[in-house]
Structure formats: C-alpha cells, structure tokens
Amino acid sequence: MIIGSHVQMKAPDFLAGSVKEALSYEANALMLYTGAPQNTKRRPLEEMKIDEAQKLMKENGIPMEHMIIHAPYLINPANSVKPEVSELATQFLTSEMQRTAAIGAKYIVLHPGSYTTTDLETGIRTIISCLNGLDIPEGIVICLETMAGKGSEVGFRFEHLAEIIAHMDHPEHFGVCLDTCHISDAGYDVSDFDSVLDEFDRVIGLDRLHIIHLNDSKNECGARKDRHANLGQGTIGFDTLCHIAHHPRTAHIPKILETPYIDGEPPYGREIRMLKEKVFEDMTKAQ
Ligand code: FE
Ligand code: FE
Ligand code: ZN
Numbered sequence: 001m002i003i004g005s006h007v008q009m010k011a012p013d014f015l016a017g018s019v020k021e022a023l024s025y026e027a028n029a030l031m032l033y034t035g036a037p038q039n040t041k042r043r044p045l046e047e048m049k050i051d052e053a054q055k056l057m058k059e060n061g062i063p064m065e066h067m068i069i070h071a072p073y074l075i076n077p078a079n080s081v082k083p084e085v086s087e088l089a090t091q092f093l094t095s096e097m098q099r100t101a102a103i104g105a106k107y108i109v110l111h112p113g114s115y116t117t118t119d120l121e122t123g124i125r126t127i128i129s130c131l132n133g134l135d136i137p138e139g140i141v142i143c144l145e146t147m148a149g150k151g152s153e154v155g156f157r158f159e160h161l162a163e164i165i166a167h168m169d170h171p172e173h174f175g176v177c178l179d180t181c182h183i184s185d186a187g188y189d190v191s192d193f194d195s196v197l198d199e200f201d202r203v204i205g206l207d208r209l210h211i212i213h214l215n216d217s218k219n220e221c222g223a224r225k226d227r228h229a230n231l232g233q234g235t236i237g238f239d240t241l242c243h244i245a246h247h248p249r250t251a252h253i254p255k256i257l258e259t260p261y262i263d264g265e266p267p268y269g270r271e272i273r274m275l276k277e278k279v280f281e282d283m284t285k286a287q
Contacts, residue, residue: 001245002066003214003275004029005257005268014043015053015103019067023056025269026276029066029254031109031211034099037072040092045102054104066254068211069100069108077130078113078123078154086130089113093134093142101137107210109143109177112155112164123154128167136173143177143210148185148226156186156224158203165208176204179213179258180244181229184236187222191240197249206249214241214255230259230283231271238280245275 004027007018015032022030035042057064075092079085093110100108115123136142144164149156165174178200184190188199200206216234218227232238245255257268267283274281 001276002029002252002254003027003245003257003272004031004066004254005259005266005272006031006070009033009035009048013052014048016049016056019053019056019060019062021266022062023060025266025272027268027272028060028062029068029256031068031070031256031258033070033072034096034103035072037070038074040072040074040088042095042099045099048103050103064104065106067103067105068254068256069096069103069105071096071108071110073111075110076113077110077127078115080118080122080126081116086126089130090133097134097137097140097142101140106139107141107143107175107177109145109211111147112144112153112160114152115154116152120152120154120160123152124160124163127154127164131164131174132167132169136170141173141175141210143175145177145213146179146183146186148179148182149187149224150185150226156182158200162204165204175208175210176200177211177213178209179215180236180241181213181215181217181234181258182226184217184221185219185223185225187224189221190236190244193240193244193247194249197247209250209253212244212250212253212255213258214245215258216241228259230262230267231257231274232280233283238274242275242278242280246278 007021075089077089147153147155216229218229219225
C-alpha cells in the first residue's frame with residue numbers, strides 16, 4: 001500500500017521537514033503546498049532544503065513520484081468573468097510547475113476551478129484555454145482533481161475532466177486525482193468501488209488515475225458540500241475506505257489522507273496505522 005497524508009512545509013526545515021513529518025507517520029507518500037494554500041507568496045528555492053529532502057526520500061526508499069505537490073486553491077482556471085484571475089492562474093501555475101520540477105516531484109494536483117457567474121460549459125472552455133496556454137516542463141503531470149460540485153465548481157462528473165483532457169494540446173502532461181469525499185459528495189457510490197473504477201475507466205481511462213485522496217465525508221452521498229471527515233467518522237465509513245486503500249486495481253497509486261486535525265493534532269499517524277492493520281479505532285476517544 002502506498003499511503004501518506006497532507007504534510008506541512010514550514011520554517012526552519014521546509015521540504016526536509018515535510019519528509020520528516022511523513023516519516024513520523026510511517027508514510028511512504030506525502031502531499032504538500034509549496035507555501036500557503038490561500039496565497040501565491042513563495043520562498044526562493046534555495047531556502048527550501050530540497051537536497052536534504054531528496055536525500056531523506058532516498059534513504060527511506062520513497063520514490064520522488066510519491067512526493068506530490070498541491071497547487072494553491074485560490075488558483076481558478078475556470079474564471080472567465082475576471083480575466084486577471086485566469087491570468088494569475090496561468091502565471092502562478094507556470095512558476096509552480098518550475099518549482100515542482102526543481103523539487104524533483106512529478107505530480108501536481110490542481111482543482112479545475114469554479115465558473116462563478118457564467119455556466120458549466122463556459123467554465124470548461126475557460127479551463128481548456130488556460131491549461132493549453134501553459135508551458136509544462138518535461139516529466140511534469142498536472143492531475144485534475146475530482147470535485148464535490150460545491151457552488152459552481154467544475155469537475156464533479158468524470159465527464160468534465162475527460163472533456164478537458166480530450167482538448168489538451170499535450171495530453172501526456174495531464175492526469176486525474178480522485179478524492180473519495182468529493183466523488184461521494186458528487187453522487188458516486190464509493191461503497192461499490194469496483195463500479196466507480198469501471199465508470200472512471202470508461203469515461204477517462206484508468207491509466208490517467210495517478211493519485212487518490214482518501215477522506216471520509218461529513219455529508220451524505222450527493223450532498224455536494226465538500227467537508228472532509230476522519231476515517232470512519234463520516235458517511236463513507238472505515239470499511240469502504242480501507243477496501244479502497246487496499247484495492248488491487250489501485251495498488252500502484254499513492255493514497256493521500258486530507259482528514260481534519262483532531263484537537264489541533266494531525267491524525268495521520270493513527271489513521272495510517274488503522275489502514276495498515278485494517279482495524280478501526282475511534283479517533284475521537286483518547287489514545
Ligand atoms: Fe484538493
Ligand atoms: Fe482532495
Ligand atoms: Zn475537499
């Protein structure tokens with residue numbers, strides 16, 4: 001099982017600290033933002049302790065493809081109402097991909113965005129032109145994330161992502177990140193994960209699936225809300241999430257937890273252990 005979580009990247013150890021955090025959870029994968037997710041301020045690469053991070057990855061036998069970058073969520077490539085927003089998306093994504101390449105990572109997760117006051121089809125067209133305007137470095141793959149369909153979000157049907165990828169000038173640079181909370185909120189029944197994978201394969205192609213975000217959901221299937229819950233504390237449930245984590249058809253794909261902190265503490269060490277042992281432990285009770 002390739003399993004990890006969202007980790008922080010902060011002073012003084014930056015990227016090396018991110019790897020250490022992942023190792024403390026006994027993870028063999030990790031995902032991080034290269035700075036604050038809600039803004040575009042970024043540190044110079046020289047300060048990020050990239051060499052030390054790569055050395056730690058190597059010493060622990062974790063391939064660099066298992067270090068995943070998440071683009072900040074303020075990036076909205078679907079916004080055609082304010083041209084400066086999609087312009088910022090193009091600009092920032094270009095620099096973010098250069099950072100991803102410099103770090104030595106391969107996959108960068110991107111939310112397709114929200115169409116705001118226009119409509120779904122316009123949103124999809126806007127995303128296509130934004131992404132086709134990017135100069136993507138060799139070896140970098142942008143993974144479009146499946147979304148819950150909250151507000152005017154694009155990407156709550158596999159068909160949306162398939163349409164975007166079908167229109168890419170360089171489709172080899174694009175893939176998908178499947179978020180279990182988001183697709184459940186979007187109306188897919190994840191308790192029948194084989195059928196979900198069949199549907200994904202039919203619409204997008206399973207060879208495009210590179211990352212799974214493994215989260216429980218606070219809301220019912222189809223609620224289109226996007227509120228993550230700890231494993232076994234939501235409507236998806238531990239058994240289904242554990243089944244997905246160990247599913248043979250996705251064994252080669254990193255699973256990343258983005259579940260909420262409990263009492264200000266990251267739950268990931270315990271959640272990863274629960275998945276490895278296939279035994280549910282009530283996280284809301286004291287250790
Ligand atoms: Fe995301
Ligand atoms: Fe996610
Ligand atoms: Zn989410």
